[in-house]
Amino acid sequence: MKLPPVLENAHAQIVPALRSAFGALSPELRAVVDYHMGWRDAKGRPVEKQSSKGVRPTLALLATAAAGHAPDASAVPGAVAVEALHNCAFLLDDVMDGDRHRRQRETAWVVFGKGMSTLAGTALFVLGNATLLRSDSPHRHEAVGLYDDTFATMLAGQALDLEMEGASEVSVERCVRMTEWKTASLMRCAVTMGAVLAGAPAQVLEQLRVYGESLGVAFQARDDLLGIWGAPHETGGRPPGFDLKARKATLPVAFALEERSAAADQLREFLLRPGPGDAEVARATELVEKGGGRERTAELASSKVTAALTALDSLDLAEDIRRGFAEIAAMGRPDH
Amino acid sequence: MKLPPVLENAHAQIVPALRSAFGALSPELRAVVDYHMGWRDAKGRPVEKQSSKGVRPTLALLATAAAGHAPDASAVPGAVAVEALHNCAFLLDDVMDGDRHRRQRETAWVVFGKGMSTLAGTALFVLGNATLLRSDSPHRHEAVGLYDDTFATMLAGQALDLEMEGASEVSVERCVRMTEWKTASLMRCAVTMGAVLAGAPAQVLEQLRVYGESLGVAFQARDDLLGIWGAPHETGGRPPGFDLKARKATLPVAFALEERSAAADQLREFLLRPGPGDAEVARATELVEKGGGRERTAELASSKVTAALTALDSLDLAEDIRRGFAEIAAMGRPDH
Known part of the structure; x- marks a missing residue:
């Protein structure tokens, strides 16, 4: 997938800042993060992989x-x-879900173990907090509050997700x-963060919040479509049907279950049996x-982008x- | 073990504040935390267990x-x-180390799963951050910085611990x-936190820091002794030799390995073999x-208490x- 110009342009500003900030981690944790970000391979050798799109x-x-x-x-x-x-x-999430592939590589826990990956992930959050706290914006404390609230919401969302695992009724x-808690909250945080640090007025913040929240749901809906119908090159190397194999209760499944048809009943039975075959x-x-x-789900994604x-x-x-903003929003369209 | 008066007295002030603060978690995460804290049993029924000593x-x-x-x-x-x-x-840590017992009960992950326990633990940290950020002390932002730095250090310490697992040379x-990173940093944070929030002068902070850091090492040294020679009632239900069974490289082991004797060589061999019998x-x-x-190790604990x-x-x-302060310090003595 070719990246839109806005991401290409921001890259030059973002990547050196990330490398510099993440460099503050202890050597053990840094090895995990450098691998996860696509900056080093499993043996610690520098590589250049386009890791995150930087949305x-x-x-x-x-x-x-x-x-x-x-x-x-200052941004x-x-x-x-x-x-x-x-x-x-x-x-x-990769540790908790046991996912073995992301961004066309093995996930970090496969290489470094689940404990080390959990520590590295948590350390990244703390690093973000410290980065905000030490920024020179007069609004940095408000930004830290936004950041903490967002992570708290994401954790609650992931807990809801874990609880839904293996449920036949969603x-x-x-x-x-x-979706709103686990993924849209981060998108909303991303799009309001810069404005909070810049001291934007409430009305601007509110519109950005709606943009971020809506787009977050759209991105997740699109991801959920790819998790069932996506080709491996669109899903970081995962086989089609991946989410169903893991019996994840994603949006397409929830919509189909809502139908109360014979097909829904069969789907319900499928969700109850662990380890389904191809x-x-x-x-x-x-x-x-x-x-x-x-x-x-496609309709939901489209309407949220709009x-x-x-x-x-x-x-x-x-x-x-x-x-x-429009180029990034377009990435949430189901046919993108 | 009977608690010293200072802990008994503080209890009345601390426990209601903890219950109120931790009540802000989402229901799924709250169930884990309430169980872990000894406030509810695995089925969510209220119980009254003396969980944390509140040091x-x-x-x-x-x-x-x-x-x-x-x-x-304000404190x-x-x-x-x-x-x-x-x-x-x-x-x-209980998730990462696979420990099944703490405080005379099954650990939270045994009841709620490793993913849910990890989320609950992380959510507690975030909650602490938010609690500080919303306190009314004019020094709250300094306190947040201390808190974040402490957790970053603890994570780096736990990473060091994981890396040492199964090593025959420590x-x-x-x-x-x-020990300084993983446990003493938290004790240091605890004992400086109140002073930071109260705007204490640098000289007071410095002495409290030394008190906390020293006592943290003493507590860990004592814990390491109990991890090998402690009776189950002293270790929350763990069998004697527990740390050796898990081949943890604790302080007593590191001291013994330093000897470069035949006994040290045999110990080194022991550490290389997974799953040792009784x-x-x-x-x-x-x-x-x-x-x-x-x-x-006992000498180290005593000297650090002093x-x-x-x-x-x-x-x-x-x-x-x-x-x-003296009553709490005495708890770090090896013969306590």
């Missing part, structure tokens, strides 16, 4: 600009913090709430599609900033 | 008093935060550093004792405050 730190920089400030050095701590939190969540409402996964994939799960863009209409933004 | 929050309250302030409501957020961090570390120096553990226990590991108390000599403390 969230770029949003933080754009938000500073949206608040009427040039996205200069960078916010960008570093949200990217630290994003990768903290990856490291912790309501759309519960699944959407989990044929069963293929059959479940059909059931989700037949139950409207694919279509309704909601995100609409939220920005009332803001007085420079043309290139608006274009940047 | 660290009591130190935070004493430190506020040492800074010349009454340990009133409580610091006490809550350090107790949150202490229990965060327990929850995370220097005393490395083991002491691990007879092997008993034999290794003898080897550690023969190598001077028990005696030198150093902790000496650090307070230059401070002008009310008699009851000094007695409180």
Whole structure:
């Protein structure tokens, strides 16, 4: 997937700041993070892999600009913090979910062990906190509060996710709430962080919050579609049907279960049996599609992208900033 | 073990504050924390177990008093935060070390799963951060910085600990550093936290820091002794030799290995073999004792308790405050 120009441009500003900030970790933890970020291989040798797309730190920089400030050095701590939190969540979730592949490589815990990966992920969050606390923005303490609240919400969302594992009944409402807590809250944090640090007025913050929250749900809905119908090159190396094989209660599944049809009953049975084979996964994939799960999740993603863009209409933004927000929003479209 | 009066007295102030603060967690995470704290059983029914001794929050309250302030409501957020961090570390470490017993009960992960326990532990840290950030002390941001730095150090210490697992060669120096990072840093944080929130002068902070750091090493040294020679009622239900069975490189082992004797060589061999039986553990226990590991660890604990108390000599403390610090320091003595 080719990255939109706004991400390419932000990269040059973000990556050196990340490398410098993450360099403060102790050697044991740094090895894990350097590997996870795609900066070093499992043996500690430098590599150059395009690891993160940098959506969230770029949003933080754009938000500073949206608040009427040039996205200069003062915006960078916010960008570093949200990217630290994003990768903290990856490291912790991969351990908990037992996922073995991400970004076309083995996940960090496969290489360094579950304990070390958990420590490295947690250390990234703490590093983000410290980075904000030491920034020179007069609004840094408000930013730390936002950052902490966001992580607390994400943890509650992941707990909801774990609790839903292996459940044969998942309501759309519960699944959407989990998405809002677990992933949309981080997107919302990313897009408000820069504005908070820049001291943006409440009305600007509110519109950015709606943009971030809506886009976060769209990204997750798109991810959930890829988790069932995505090709390995779109999912960091995961086989199609991956989420169903793991019997994850994602949005397409929740929509299909809501139908109360014979197909929904069969899907419910599928979710109750651990360790399904490939044929069963293929059959479940059909059931989700037949139950409207694919279509309704795609509709949700599209409508949330539209909601995100609409939220920005009332803001007085420079043309290139608006274009940047639009380029990122487009990445949430199901057909992107 | 009967608690010293200073802990009994602080209890009434600390426990309600902890219950109120920890009540902000989402229901899924709260169930784990309530169980871990000994407030509810595995089925969520209220119980009254003396869970934590409350050493660290009591130190935070004493430190506020040492800074010349009454340990009133403004000291409580610091006490809550350090107790949150202490229990965060327990929850995370038990998952990583696979420990099944703590405080005479099954550890939280045995009941709720490793993922949920990790989330609950992490959420406690974040809660502590938020508690400090919302306190009304004008020095709260300094306190947050101390709190974050402490957790970062603890994570680096736990990473060092994981890396040492299964190693047959552990220097005393490395083991002491691990202890300083992993456990003494939290004791130091506890005893400076209250003083930081009260705006204590640098000289008071410095002496409290030495007290906390020294006492932290003493507590760990005593814990390491109990991990090999402790009776189950002293170790929360763990069998004697527990740490050797897990082949943990604790202080007594590191001291014994330093001897470069035949006994040390046999101990080294023991550490290389996973899953030792009871007879092997008993034999290794003898080897550690023969190598001077028990005696030198006890000496270390005693000397650190003395150093902790000496650090307070230059401070002008009310008699009851000094007695409180002394009662807690005595708990670090190997023969306590």
